Amino acid sequence: MPNPLYDALFRPHEGNEAVFLSLKDGRDISYAEFMRLAARLANALAASGVQPGDRVALQARKSPEALGVYAACVTAGAVFLPLNTAYTPAEVEYFVTDAGVKLLVCDSASRAALEPVAQKAESALLTLDADGGGTLADLARNQPAGFAAAERGPDDLAALLYTSGTTGRSKGAMLTQDNLLSNAEALVDAWRFTAADMLLHALPIFHTHGLFVASNVTLLAGGGMVFLPGLDMDDLAAHMRRATTMMGVPTFYTRMLADPRFDRALTGHMRLFISGSAPLLAETHRDFEARTGQRILERYGMTETNMNTSNPYKGERRAGTVGQPLPGVALRIVDPETGAPVPPGEVGIIEVKGRNVFKGYWNMPEKTAQEFRTDGFFITGDLATMDADGYVTIVGRAKDLIISGGYNIYPKEIELLLDEQPGVAESAVIGVPHPDMGEGVVGVVVPRNGADLSETVLLGAIAGTIARFKQPRRIFVVDELPRNTMGKVQKNVLRDRYKDTFG
Numbered sequence: 001m002p003n004p005l006y007d008a009l010f011r012p013h014e015g016n017e018a019v020f021l022s023l024k025d026g027r028d029i030s031y032a033e034f035m036r037l038a039a040r041l042a043n044a045l046a047a048s049g050v051q052p053g054d055r056v057a058l059q060a061r062k063s064p065e066a067l068g069v070y071a072a073c074v075t076a077g078a079v080f081l082p083l084n085t086a087y088t089p090a091e092v093e094y095f096v097t098d099a100g101v102k103l104l105v106c107d108s109a110s111r112a113a114l115e116p117v118a119q120k121a122e123s124a125l126l127t128l129d130a131d132g133g134g135t136l137a138d139l140a141r142n143q144p145a146g147f148a149a150a151e152r153g154p155d156d157l158a159a160l161l162y163t164s165g166t167t168g169r170s171k172g173a174m175l176t177q178d179n180l181l182s183n184a185e186a187l188v189d190a191w192r193f194t195a196a197d198m199l200l201h202a203l204p205i206f207h208t209h210g211l212f213v214a215s216n217v218t219l220l221a222g223g224g225m226v227f228l229p230g231l232d233m234d235d236l237a238a239h240m241r242r243a244t245t246m247m248g249v250p251t252f253y254t255r256m257l258a259d260p261r262f263d264r265a266l267t268g269h270m271r272l273f274i275s276g277s278a279p280l281l282a283e284t285h286r287d288f289e290a291r292t293g294q295r296i297l298e299r300y301g302m303t304e305t306n307m308n309t310s311n312p313y314k315g316e317r318r319a320g321t322v323g324q325p326l327p328g329v330a331l332r333i334v335d336p337e338t339g340a341p342v343p344p345g346e347v348g349i350i351e352v353k354g355r356n357v358f359k360g361y362w363n364m365p366e367k368t369a370q371e372f373r374t375d376g377f378f379i380t381g382d383l384a385t386m387d388a389d390g391y392v393t394i395v396g397r398a399k400d401l402i403i404s405g406g407y408n409i410y411p412k413e414i415e416l417l418l419d420e421q422p423g424v425a426e427s428a429v430i431g432v433p434h435p436d437m438g439e440g441v442v443g444v445v446v447p448r449n450g451a452d453l454s455e456t457v458l459l460g461a462i463a464g465t466i467a468r469f470k471q472p473r474r475i476f477v478v479d480e481l482p483r484n485t486m487g488k489v490q491k492n493v494l495r496d497r498y499k500d501t502f503g
């Protein structure tokens with residue numbers, strides 16, 4: 001039975017004894033072993049009542065088994081819904097309920113906190129630990145190591161990834177088999193991935209970058225991954241020699257630059273360093289080349305669209321640009337108001353169309369319609385210019401979004417929370433330059449009727465309600481927010497006022 005994603009990424013590896021995952025502790029997992037794990041997990045999902053099209057959510061630490069749940073979902077035809085491990089139970093509840101999840105898989109440590117969530121959402125709950133333990137792992141252990149892949153078509157959903165909305169409400173981006181497969185094919189080709197590659201993988205696997213860009217590209221090319229639990233500079237230095245390529249968010253590169261071990265001797269054998277998810281400063285690009293002799297290849301993507309542009313593998317990798325549209329991606333830069341294309345070199349909003357672009361937001365047909373033009377182009381909300389050679393330079397965002405260490409934070413979500421606190425009349429949340437994370441979150445609040453607001457009390461009040469990475473690192477109390485003549489808060493004025501907060 002056809003299942004295009006399984007047929008391209010997984011089926012060729014049944015019986016493939018080459019190394020797929022090489023772990024920090026020295027253990028190697030072959031493709032064949034990973035395929036048996038995925039089949040056992042697929043049987044365990046089926047035994048838990050998961051049918052093709054059902055959503056399976058995973059909030060678990062990075063491990064071969066966690067990646068195995070993704071593979072199992074593709075195999076069993078389920079829709080994979082990965083969740084940031086930093087999300088609080090309240091945040092998880094929204095995703096699980098909104099998506100109508102059939103099975104929620106979490107670390108044993110969060111089982112007690114998530115049991116009421118699963119109950120409320122009428123979802124089954126199983127556990128999976130980073131050491132391979134847990135109730136899902138136990139169930140899988142006794143299952144057959146083969147599974148006849150469920151029949152799926154190119155337009156069927158493979159994954160549901162939540163991205164926060166400008167209204168503060170998260171939206172589930174529906175990604176089809178073909179969205180994922182077409183992008184993996186384009187990237188393998190563009191970046192020349194082969195079975196000889198070993199990718200240094202220190203990213204989380206709950207976002208497009210570490211999951212689809214890194215893992216799907218590796219699976220399609222048949223190469224391996226040095227699969228590290230997270231970004232630890234000692235691990236990165238220790239395992240660099242075993243790798244040929246690396247993918248990271250800009251923080252990976254600024255941390256490498258801050259560490260003298262990462263020099264030509266350590267990195268000289270590498271074939272390719274790739275950066276994305278957030279702007280890489282041209283300065284970082286140049287400093288990295290000066291230190292290592294390597295020109296980072298920067299690319300640009302989005303959860304809704306997978307990867308859209310890339311600097312060339314051969315040819316000029318221009319610092320400060322995200323390169324040219326990938327083959328198969330139609331990209332135009334338009335006037336945000338009229339939708340008319342702007343002349344080369346002028347700033348407009350990026351719109352894209354292609355097999356890579358998602359099917360829409362889960363259960364939000366109106367929101368989906370608003371974000372597409374009638375001719376099928378998706379409005380990204382990123383502001384950019386394109387030069388005569390087709391190189392795109394991102395200059396800002398029309399959407400109110402902060403990107404901290406590669407994680408997206410929507411100010412509206414934090415503002416709603418601050419506004420609820422006693423004594424707060426109104427608030428504004430902004431991103432300002434941060435030496436490590438690119439942008440850092442700052443809150444600005446106005447007291448109600450002269451209330452005596454304290455930064456510490458406010459920070460304490462929101463701790464625990466939202467993921468730590470979203471919480472402002474500083475909150476300033478002011479008499480009033482700067483507004484334009486239309487009454488709109490001037491966030492640019494605030495960003496300028498607080499630009500030196502993180503030094």
Ligand code: MCA
Pocket residue numbers: 202203204207208209210230231249251252276277278300301302303306404405406407437468469470
């Ligand atoms: C961790 N912390 C953060 C972040 N990460 N704070 C703000 N922003 C962050 N990104 C906080 C923790 O809450 C904690 O706070 C403290 O930093 C240390 O936590 P730890 O986990 O040790 O941090 P770390 O290991 O140093 O993590 C930093 C990191 C990580 C390596 C940059 O955030 C990361 O791996 N980011 C990659 C995100 C990613 O994959 N994005 C791709 C999205 P405290 O100590 O105060 O409690 S996909 C995408 O964007 C599109 C499609 C694309 O184009 O790729």
Ligand code: AMP
Pocket residue numbers: 163208275276277278279280298299300301302303304322380382394397403407408
């Ligand atoms: P996400 O919603 O997590 O998929 O984040 C997508 C957003 O990240 C894009 O809309 C851009 O604003 C930003 N982004 C991704 N890659 C880059 C890049 N190379 N340079 C600048 N911004 C980027």
